[in-house]
Amino acid sequence: MRLYDTARREVVPFEPGPVVRMYVCGITPYDSTHLGHAATYLTYDLLIRRLEELGHEVRMVRNVTDVDDSILPRAAQMGVPYLELAEAELARFRADMDALGMRPPIAEPRATESIPQIVSLVEQLLDGGHAYLTHGTVYFDISTFPGFGELSHYPREQMIRLARARGGNPDDPHRRDPLDFVLWQPSAPGEPAWRAPFGVGRPGWHIECSAMAMQALGTTMDLHGGGTDLIFPHHECERAQSEAATGRPFARLWLHSAMVAYEGEKMSKSLGNLVFVSDLLKVADPRAIRLALMRHHHRSGFEWHDTDLDEGTALLRRLVAAAERPDGADPRPYAARVRAALDHDLDAPRALEALDDLASAVLSGGSDRGAPVALRELAGLLGLDLDRPVESRSSP
Ligand SMILES: [Zn+2]
Structure with missing residues (x-):
């Protein structure tokens, strides 16, 4: 299998051992x-399914950031304890992921339950001279890590701009370098706080x-994503x-999934144009949503249009109809195309095209009884169960 590695900036062989971390x-x-x-979690779901088919045991760990700069003000604004808000949203997230056919992770560590590990890592960095404590805050000192910037390859000015846009506060006068970042900070009034040798606060x-990540998977993992x-x-x-x-080395390969826009605009909370999975689930079969997402490659950002759902539904109908046929064309060339597409940097659109071609071939005749069986199996590899009829859901 070959995957695009953000750090190396090219498609490289991905050759993990029997257990993939x-x-x-x-x-x-x-x-x-x-x-x-x-769209992001679908990328990793396809990867896991193909690796498992190749005989690997995949240990995918996905954390829950239940204490940070976005959840605390939101909970305060809603007047609910932040862990209560986290619990409710997490339950909704799991239900949405489950509906879309995503495999659950083997572990879901939570920041609030990992404080001892976080504190000891900060201590390790302080002891090693990679961090400094000033005005109650512990910062990572990037001058002690010459490889800083070699993952993103962004020029320094761009890193400063992005740090400013994404809550990094490079203008804070206590930092030795604007790109030094917070490891531990004092909590604001009303925020949760934990005791640590370098001060009471939060990570x-x-x-x-x-x-x-290191607690669950060890110091080096095969792949890190987001x-x-x-x-x-x-x-x-x-x-x-x-x-x-x-x-x-922390990760052998860094895989990143591109962003989704909506009807011509960046999809963002501030623009108020987020498309929620739960809303789509009210009007469409979950498999149609999955199919609509799989029509886009994980590395090319794409724009979601409301009509995408109709196309996903039409494709689902075709696939289910073909799976119900008793026989069809020889499926082997199509099966090879599906697997080759996944093995080349998880090319979901090409895999889907091959699956769709097989469905069309089955629908247009043939006498191979293995064809509908192969179609179901290949759909299963892409996380789609073709044994259920297509649901037509409508707005309440
Ligand atoms: Zn993270």
Whole structure:
């Protein structure tokens, strides 16, 4: 199998051992699951399914960021305890993922339950001279890690701009370098706080993932993933602090899934145009949503249009109708195309095209009794169960 590695900037062979250790950054449970989440997690779901078919055991760990700079103000604004908000949104997220046919992770560590690991990692960085404590805050000192920037390859000015846009506060005067980032900080009044040798407070966002990933999977994992918006600062910082602490490579491959736009505009919370999975589930068969998402390659950002759902539904109908036929054309060339597409950087659109071609071939005749069986099996590899009839759901 070959995958695009963000750090090496090319498609490279991905050759893990029998057990694949994979960490995917999870959600901050303060809002509902939108299409961007679904598209990202679909990428890893396809990867897991193909690796399992190839005989690997996949250990995918996906964290829950249940304490950070976005969930705390939201909970305060709603007047509910932040863990209560996290619990409710997490339950909704799991239901949405389940409906879309995504495999659950083998572990879902939570930041609030990983504080001892986080504290000891910060101590390790302080002891090793990679971090400094000033005005109650512990910062990572990027001057001690010459490889900083080698994951994203972004120029320094762009890193500063992105840090500013994504909550990094590079203008904070206490930092030695604007790109130094917070490992531990004092909690604001009303925020949760934990006792640590370097002060009472709460962790920075990036250190949470490093601690949870290494706790669950060891110092080096086969693959680390998330959306492209996490490349900088989140993953660049995670990589720097983890490798500075252990002296070992943190991830052998970095896989990032592109962003989804909606009807011509960037899909974002601030624009109020997020498309929520739960809303789509009210009007469409979940498999149609999955199919509509799979028509886009994980590396090309795409725009979602309301009509995409109709196309997904039409394709689902064709697939289910073909699966109900007693026989059809020789499926082998199509099966080879589906697997080859997945093995070449998870090319879901090409895999889907081959599946659709097989369905058309089955529908137009042939006498191979293995054809509908192969169609169902290949659909299963893509996370689709063709044994159920197509549901027509409508708005309440
Ligand atoms: Zn993360």
